[in-house]
Amino acid sequence: MMSTTSRKIAVVTGASSGIGAVYADRLAQRGYDLVLVARREDRLQSLAASLAAAHGVHAEPLVADLATEAGQAKVAQLLATNPAVSVLVNNAGIARLGPVGDSADEDLSAQLALNIQALTRLTRAVLPGFKQRKQGTLINIASVLGLHSLPISAVYSGTKAFVVAFSNGLAQELEGSGVRVQVVLPAATATDLWAPSGVPLEALAPATVMKAEHMVDAALAGLDQGESLTLPSVADARLIENYNVARVALFSAAQTGVPAPRLKA
Numbered sequence: 001m002m003s004t005t006s007r008k009i010a011v012v013t014g015a016s017s018g019i020g021a022v023y024a025d026r027l028a029q030r031g032y033d034l035v036l037v038a039r040r041e042d043r044l045q046s047l048a049a050s051l052a053a054a055h056g057v058h059a060e061p062l063v064a065d066l067a068t069e070a071g072q073a074k075v076a077q078l079l080a081t082n083p084a085v086s087v088l089v090n091n092a093g094i095a096r097l098g099p100v101g102d103s104a105d106e107d108l109s110a111q112l113a114l115n116i117q118a119l120t121r122l123t124r125a126v127l128p129g130f131k132q133r134k135q136g137t138l139i140n141i142a143s144v145l146g147l148h149s150l151p152i153s154a155v156y157s158g159t160k161a162f163v164v165a166f167s168n169g170l171a172q173e174l175e176g177s178g179v180r181v182q183v184v185l186p187a188a189t190a191t192d193l194w195a196p197s198g199v200p201l202e203a204l205a206p207a208t209v210m211k212a213e214h215m216v217d218a219a220l221a222g223l224d225q226g227e228s229l230t231l232p233s234v235a236d237a238r239l240i241e242n243y244n245v246a247r248v249a250l251f252s253a254a255q256t257g258v259p260a261p262r263l264k265a
Helices: 018-029 040-053 069-081 107-133 153-175 212-224 237-253
Strands: 009-013 033-038 058-062 084-091 136-141 178-183
Touching: 009 018, 009 069, 009 107, 018 033, 018 040, 018 084, 018 212, 033 040, 040 058, 058 069, 069 084, 069 107, 069 153, 084 107, 107 136, 107 153, 107 178, 136 153, 153 178, 178 212
Parallel strands: 009 033, 009 084, 033 058, 084 136, 136 178
Antiparallel strands: none
């Protein structure tokens, strides 16, 4: 693995295709050397070579299955020990859509392991160095389904709701530290996620599906503008503000030891 570099490193998980590959390209354009994390070595090697040639950066593949203990440990070790790492994009994730009662145990476990456990563990690994250096950027890819569940998305929505809540709390925890946290909530995006999810991309209305390139460019624009929560497809910023205001107001209203009059017998 990279031991020394004159440039800062961006680590992108789920980098072999889709959103992760676009993040890798855009961060390379911004001058970052790259560590590309995914399971598919052939795709990683090809992407690393093309990005290095196109942008003059060093791009290194790191083959790891983040749904496993060994894969998580491998990437966590890099994040904890390489001081050049200054950006972590927690993009790796899977969706298995369908009623909970009809879902296979392995599909439920895989979503929890990758969407929650891996993201949390890698974040924990990189944080001490970020805090010590008083700089660093953490980008967590959630989903608009983290705000709204469908009959077929209870588990997936639950995992992405965790990412939203985790990122919001972490952003507050790190306020003033020099470490930035952004959680990105894409709507339907044209990626490889759909094929194994149980809902093919072709089943979605084309007008509702965003290209991965457009999604990442919008998310990075939100990062540049200082957003900690970015919904790339939402045009009316007031809707986001209203959501945040209502969320805080509801939490505040709950801070009483008196039962709500509406619930008294």
